Amino acid sequence: MTISHPVRLGATALLMSTISTMAASLAYAQEADLTLDPITVEGQQSVAQAVQTAQTYAFDPALLPVPAGLDGGALLSSVPGVAGSRMGGHGIDIIIRGMQGNQLNIIDAGSFTYGGCPNRMDPPSAMASFYRADEVVVERGYASVTSGPGGSGGTVRLERAAPDFEEGKIFSGDLLLGGSSNGNGLSAAGTLSADLGNGFYAELSGEHKEADNYEDGNGDEVRSAFTQNSAGLTLGYAANGTDLALDIEKDEALDTLFGGANMDSPSSETLTYRLRGGTDVDMGALTRIEGVLYSSEVDHVMDNYSLRTNMMPMVMRVPTTSDTLGGKLEGQFDFGATKAKIGVDYQSNNRIAYAYRGSVATVEAEDPNAVIALMWPDVTIEQTGLYAETETALSEVNTLKFGLRYDHVRSTIDDADGNATYPNAVTPNDVYTSVYGVSYDGAVTEDNFGGLMRFEHRLDPDTMLFAGLSRSVRTADANERAMARQVGTTIWAGNPDIAPEKHNQFDLGIEITRADWGLNATAYVDKVEDYILRQTVGTVTSYSNVSALLAGVEIGGHVTSGAWTFAGNLAYTYGENRSDDKPLGQIPPLMGALSASYDAGIWQAGARVNFAAAQDRIDPLRDASTTPGYATLDLFGAYEISDTVMLIGGVDNLFDKAYANHLNRETVLGESTGTINEPGRNVYLTLQVQF
Numbered sequence: 197m198t199i200s201h202p203v204r205l206g207a208t209a210l211l212m213s214t215i216s217t218m219a220a221s222l223a224y225a226q227e228a229d230l231t232l233d234p235i236t237v238e239g240q241q242s243v244a245q246a247v248q249t250a251q252t253y254a255f256d257p258a259l260l261p262v263p264a265g266l267d268g269g270a271l272l273s274s275v276p277g278v279a280g281s282r283m284g285g286h287g288i289d290i291i292i293r294g295m296q297g298n299q300l301n302i303i304d305a306g307s308f309t310y311g312g313c314p315n316r317m318d319p320p321s322a323m324a325s326f327y328r329a330d331e332v333v334v335e336r337g338y339a340s341v342t343s344g345p346g347g348s349g350g351t352v353r354l355e356r357a358a359p360d361f362e363e364g365k366i367f368s369g370d371l372l373l374g375g376s377s378n379g380n381g382l383s384a385a386g387t388l389s390a391d392l393g394n395g396f397y398a399e400l401s402g403e404h405k406e407a408d409n410y411e412d413g414n415g416d417e418v419r420s421a422f423t424q425n426s427a428g429l430t431l432g433y434a435a436n437g438t439d440l441a442l443d444i445e446k447d448e449a450l451d452t453l454f455g456g457a458n459m460d461s462p463s464s465e466t467l468t469y470r471l472r473g474g475t476d477v478d479m480g481a482l483t484r485i486e487g488v489l490y491s492s493e494v495d496h497v498m499d500n501y502s503l504r505t506n507m508m509p510m511v512m513r514v515p516t517t518s519d520t521l522g523g524k525l526e527g528q529f530d531f532g533a534t535k536a537k538i539g540v541d542y543q544s545n546n547r548i549a550y551a552y553r554g555s556v557a558t559v560e561a562e563d564p565n566a567v568i569a570l571m572w573p574d575v576t577i578e579q580t581g582l583y584a585e586t587e588t589a590l591s592e593v594n595t596l597k598f599g600l601r602y603d604h605v606r607s608t609i610d611d612a613d614g615n616a617t618y619p620n621a622v623t624p625n626d627v628y629t630s631v632y633g634v635s636y637d638g639a640v641t642e643d644n645f646g647g648l649m650r651f652e653h654r655l656d657p658d659t660m661l662f663a664g665l666s667r668s669v670r671t672a673d674a675n676e677r678a679m680a681r682q683v684g685t686t687i688w689a690g691n692p693d694i695a696p697e698k699h700n701q702f703d704l705g706i707e708i709t710r711a712d713w714g715l716n717a718t719a720y721v722d723k724v725e726d727y728i729l730r731q732t733v734g735t736v737t738s739y740s741n742v743s744a745l746l747a748g749v750e751i752g753g754h755v756t757s758g759a760w761t762f763a764g765n766l767a768y769t770y771g772e773n774r775s776d777d778k779p780l781g782q783i784p785p786l787m788g789a790l791s792a793s794y795d796a797g798i799w800q801a802g803a804r805v806n807f808a809a810a811q812d813r814i815d816p817l818r819d820a821s822t823t824p825g826y827a828t829l830d831l832f833g834a835y836e837i838s839d840t841v842m843l844i845g846g847v848d849n850l851f852d853k854a855y856a857n858h859l860n861r862e863t864v865l866g867e868s869t870g871t872i873n874e875p876g877r878n879v880y881l882t883l884q885v886q887f
Contacts, residue, residue: 385403
């Protein structure tokens with residue numbers, strides 16, 4: 197029995213499109229679904245090329261030739277136009293077009309998960325099951341109204357499909373084993389799928405990653421060690437135009453060290469349940485119905501004593517929870533020249549975080565009298581959305597995409613007036629009043645309207661021009677509207693009266709695809725009303741709405757000559773706080789990469805230069821400091837031992853350069869000072885087996 201699904205990437209496509217961070221054998225997307233089409237190559241595994249457009253980059257993460265032990269954020273940082281913020285070895289937070297946090301949507305097989313750490317030790321990308329994904333799609337900018345609320349900066353979608361079984365075989369699977377030198381990184385992962393007959397299947401997967409502290413280019417040790425384990429079980433059905441799957445997944449990160457934080461995380465667990473599927477129908481214009489229901493529960497613990505030396509008699513421990521329920525139902529329609537999607541989605545996220553201070557025994561016993569701050573005072577944010585999106589072929593050369601979205605938001609802070617169980621905790625409303633002069637006095641509701649319009653014109657079959665307009669609205673998150681941490685004179689306060697952030701974006705660009713070369717370029721401008729600005733003045737961190745401007749360019753291209761491919765990409769973002777006439781903080785500098793790859797058939801090799809310019813446009817109330825520019829050199833290669841066995845290896849930061857990405861956190865504990873440095877020289881090797 198054969199069940200159709202997008203195949204895994206082989207070595208050629210990996211080296212020449214993914215590790216180069218700019219597709220070398222690019223197959224530019226001609227279809228909206230961005231499915232990776234299989235290509236059979238004699239003597240090799242079936243391979244699929246990465247798919248790139250000016251706005252979208254799609255790849256298979258399972259065979260990436262990257263060092264062992266990377267989390268999802270580090271993996272995504274290799275994608276053109278995606279930057280990362282580091283405060284350790286785990287929990288790299290991604291930035292797209294100068295936007296981060298819930299300005300981006302991370303969607304794992306249709307479900308949303310929100311981290312349990314107020315300081316973002318566990319962003320959604322760190323918990324998502326990248327190894328289980330058949331395809332990862334990165335959208336830069338606001339590309340669709342169907343991807344949930346917010347997402348003004350972009351969306352990352354992890355897509356899954358039913359497993360593929362060869363005729364006469366009831367089992368299939370793969371195995372990954374890897375190691376890296378800097379930090380002694382180790383990883384092992386495997387998937388086993390079973391054909392249960394009549395379209396039914398089962399899939400079991402597991403992954404283990406661990407690493408010690410790494411050394412930067414100066415030889416200084418950076419607190420970055422972690423251990424991560426994950427497991428998943430899927431029971432599914434796929435036949436006759438219908439697919440249905442039940443996922444049960446658990447992820448845990450243990451003994452995670454953060455050089456850029458005042459605490460470490462001894463444990464963080466995520467449990468996810470997901471029911472997803474769709475069916476083809478013949479009901480006039482209605483051709484397919486798809487849906488998903490999901491639940492995710494995050495239990496996170498951070499403290500300042502169990503994984504670092506603390507000689508103080510009073511220590512701190514913060515256990516937190518972040519529980520999300522949600523679902524989506526969508527109908528897909530075919531009206532001839534017009535294809536349409538109409539749907540409804542819902543998500544409810546509840547977050548609780550209480551800070552304990554006292555002796556080790558007291559805080560670990562979670563004595564209610566030791567609670568000093570109701571940091572997330574039982575915060576719930578519910579969002580219900582309605583959307584419709586169409587794509588119309590106006591002619592053979594012109595296409596128009598149009599979408600509308602409405603979101604009703606309801607947020608509550610149940611412990612705003614305190615909680616009698618914790619008599620010594622500062623009352624959240626007292627914190628809000630001291631900073632803003634306002635208090636939370638009941639449920640806050642919003643009615644947010646957004647939409648997009650995109651026009652595409654083909655000059656010829658290989659050249660397309662496009663222009664787009666969009667409006668997207670994202671509501672404030674739990675930190676921005678409800679954080680209530682006051683310890684002595686140090687205050688971190690959310691703003692109960694914060695307004696939702698409205699992004700009005702315009703972009704235009706070009707995509708060119710030729711047999712031996714390709715180019716894509718995009719320019720965009722985003723006028724933001726009520727941009728939610730975080731600033732720290734003295735010992736007080738607060739949030740306010742300002743008028744802001746984001747603008748930038750993204751360029752990528754490649755040239756192929758025989759077995760050689762040369763590729764490059766460049767991204768630049770400009771951010772301005774128009775209300776205060778100063779730069780926006782947390783904006784990456786000009787960044788990019790240049791690569792050269794050689795494909796000899798069963799082996800491939802290449803080199804890549806990664807670079808970033810200096811960044812001196814900063815907000816001192818938000819950024820750690822200015823940062824100098826840098827350039828590093830990576831080497832990479834792969835050898836196909838057989839049709840089913842591949843060896844991948846390389847050296848990152850060959851010359852052991854000491855450097856830091858601009859958005860990395862400031863060092864709090866470690867041998868170095870200033871911004872957290874990236875790893876120094878790192879040699880890695882990975883063995884991939886399919887069966």
